[in-house]
Amino acid sequence: NTQVNLGGGEGLAFRNIELGTGLTEFESPEVISLLDASQFRLLNLDEKTSILLTGGAGSGKTTVAIHRICKLCFNKHVLPQDILILVPHHGLVLLSRKILNSIGLDQIKVMTSREWFRNQSLRLLKGIGKEVCQDTPFRVSLLKRHRNMMKVINAYLDTKKLEIVERLKRSAFDDKKIVQFMKETAIIKWMKEIMKGDLSVVQKMLLEQLVEELNDYNAIREEIFKDRKLLKNIMDDQSELITSNVIEETIKHTHKQFLEEFQEEDSREHTLDQKNISFRTPDDVSGTIDLEDYPIMLIISNALNGGTINNGETLKKYRHIVIDEAQEISPMEMMVFGHIIDQERGSFTVAGDLAQKVDPISGFTSWEDALVDLNLSQDLTELKTLEIAYRSPQKIIDLAHHVLGPLAPKRIPISKKHHGGVLRTIGEHEAHILILINERLEKLMEQEPKSSTVIICSSLDSARRYREGLRNLANVRLVEEANFTFKPGVDITTLEQVKGLEFDYVIIPDLDFRNYPVNDYSRRRLHLAMTRAIYQLWILSPSAFSPLIPNE
Structure with a gap:
């Protein structure tokens, strides 16, 4: 059906607190x-x-x-x-x-x-890496975000404590102080307090060295994620996704991140205008840190310091x-x-x-x-x-609920809105889809210049193609890093960037099996995309729709 008319939802998405309501x-x-x-x-x-x-x-x-x-x-x-x-x-x-x-x-x-x-x-964290890895392996992230990571942290702290006890004994700390140390959780805090007391030069030097070592969070990160025995603490009956292969991949990834031959930022070559010349390849992760490492290191730092982290600074x-x-x-x-x-x-x-x-x-x-x-x-x-x-009409909610399949809640949400709904179009190919969208958007923007429309593509490459195909339309914006202007017009983007947002009209232009196969990941992504619409949802496919879409 190519007779599609978008209309009736002008400007609803960009009111202030009136989020998704009204006729x-x-x-x-x-x-x-x-x-x-x-x-x-x-x-x-x-x-x-x-x-x-x-x-x-x-x-x-x-x-x-x-x-x-x-x-x-x-x-x-x-x-x-x-x-x-x-x-x-x-x-x-x-x-x-x-x-x-x-x-x-x-x-x-x-x-x-x-x-x-x-x-x-x-x-707050001394020595922590600045350059974030842009391509952390899926299974490495899975391990670092797993609930049982806390077991690894506790095992590391316990092991570190036992190592320090041996070093304290070698520096002639008396049994009383060692018993005190073993009772302490915030061991850096304890060391700083002890240093104020009557100690030998050797003992003070040891404590200063230990404080320095325990505050080197890049070194701690390397120590933890290269330690096979330590990482195996994450494995139990409740963590079937974390296997020995996941641990081995994490160790391998960590070795790559800590390759000694990576250049420090200050030593890298620069152009005349001081822009960094990057020789980094997609596989080159040397000198980087994973985003998942930051909360792990903050937890460790908080445990070691008892809250105060760096020169009296705290969260x-x-x-x-x-x-x-x-x-x-x-x-x-x-x-x-x-x-x-x-x-x-x-x-x-x-x-x-x-x-x-x-x-x-x-x-x-x-x-x-x-x-x-x-x-x-x-x-x-x-x-x-x-x-x-309060946002989407009932017909859109019903379709989005169907798409979730076995993931759907038992009760279908009830909408306060019953106007508007779902429009469906199967084109002959992507170029045909582009022509149809161009025609309808041109008409919509004439009739409702204050309306907001989003085209949610399955990939950034697809979004760029649609932006190029709609280049002759006014107020069409490609959004690559969630930098929405929240102004009337058309935003072309990917699903990952629209979570929590809403638009008068939502267009999904590539809803076929290739982009949305039958799996839980596709179900959740498609449900999220559909429920951004305040008034109308227009789904299109250059071939047959994904099996996730029911027949009319």
């Missing part, structure tokens, strides 16, 4: 007016009570989180600078800042969790932390977030949806485990599942 032809009500009584109650909970919000796409999780922040700030329970919002990608950072700035809360810090971990590690404590799309956060990351909350007065708002879990290596296991990792008591945590969908 297209009329003034939209505030989203807060559509929340039910139990959701209203969440906004007025005590500032010390944490909330776990689960629910499908467009069910109001972000809306509740933002309104709760507003309540906390405007009632002066919490200062904006004591709030941290963590989101999965840069596009959501930009959108969140846009919303917060519009309501006078621009002092609230918003960033991706990966950005936060890297910034804090570079600030800032927050009164309130929002973790969005929490199903993509690893246990190690959750544990660090549990440490940076104000233990006496602080609280979390944690939002997520297992149906939208698209990262196969996140390490996330369950909401119960996540609460434990955050050091939250279920008695002091409000658990709420949001079952009403």
Whole structure:
């Protein structure tokens, strides 16, 4: 069917806090007016009570989180600078800042969790690597984000402690001090205290050397991830994905990262305008660090130092932390977030949806485990599942639910919206699809110049081809690094960059079996893409649709 008309949804995606509500032809009500009584109650909970919000796409999780922040700030329970919002990608950072700035809360810090971990590690951890590996092997990331990584950390700390005891004995430390040392967890902190006392020159030199060694986090990283025996602590009956081959690949990857012949940044050749000349090949990971290493090293540092990490510096404590799309956060990351909350007065708002879990290596296991990792008591945590969908019309929700198949929740979310729906087109080839999209978008942009449309492609190469094919249209933007402008027009991007965002119209141009085979990964990706639509979803394929799409 090539007779497709997009219309009726002008400008709905880029209102301020009115996220995904209202009819297209009329003034939209505030989203807060559509929340039910139990959701209203969440906004007025005590500032010390944490909330776990689960629910499908467009069910109001972000809306509740933002309104709760507003309540906390405007009632002066919490200062904006004591709030941290963590989101999965840069596009959501930009959108969140846009919303917060519009309501006078621009002092609230918003960033991706990966950005936060890297910034804090570079600030606090001596010797930690700066250059992030752009192609960490899948199985290496799987190991480093696994829940049992904590067993490896504990085993490393225990082993290190026994090694240090032997060195203390050789330097004639008395039995009393060694017994004290064995009882201590924060061993760097203990050493610094002992150094203030009456020690021999040799003993002080040893402690200074030990403190220096224990604060070299690049060396610690190398020591851990090259140690086969240590890494085997991760293997048990609950970790069937972590095999001996995964451990061997991790060791091999680590050896490559620590090749001695890699050039230090300061010694690399530069052009006349001081730009670095990179000779790095895709297989050359020497001198790099994996993003997954940062939270692991922060956990170790916190254990060794007892909180204070570097010359009196420490991780800032927050009164309130929002973790969005929490199903993509690893246990190690959750544990660090549990440490940076104000233990006496602080609280979390944690939002997520297992149906939208698209990262196969996140390490996330369950909401119960996540609460434990955050050091939250279920008695002091409000658990709420949001079952009403405010963003997408029911027809889109029904299709997205079908696509999930065995991964779908038992109950189909009920939408407050019944206008709009799903449009389907099978073209003859990609060029034909491009012609059809070009024609319909040209008409749409004439009729509704304030509308927002996103074309979600299966790959960045595909997105670039569609951008080239639509180059004659005005206000068409290729978004490669989630750098959305949130202005009217057409954004062409990939699925990984639209999580948490919404648009008046969503177009999926390449929904065939090659791009969306029948597996759990495709189901989750497609569900996520479909549920970005506020008004209409247009699915196209240059051949037959993927088997994930039901017959009309």
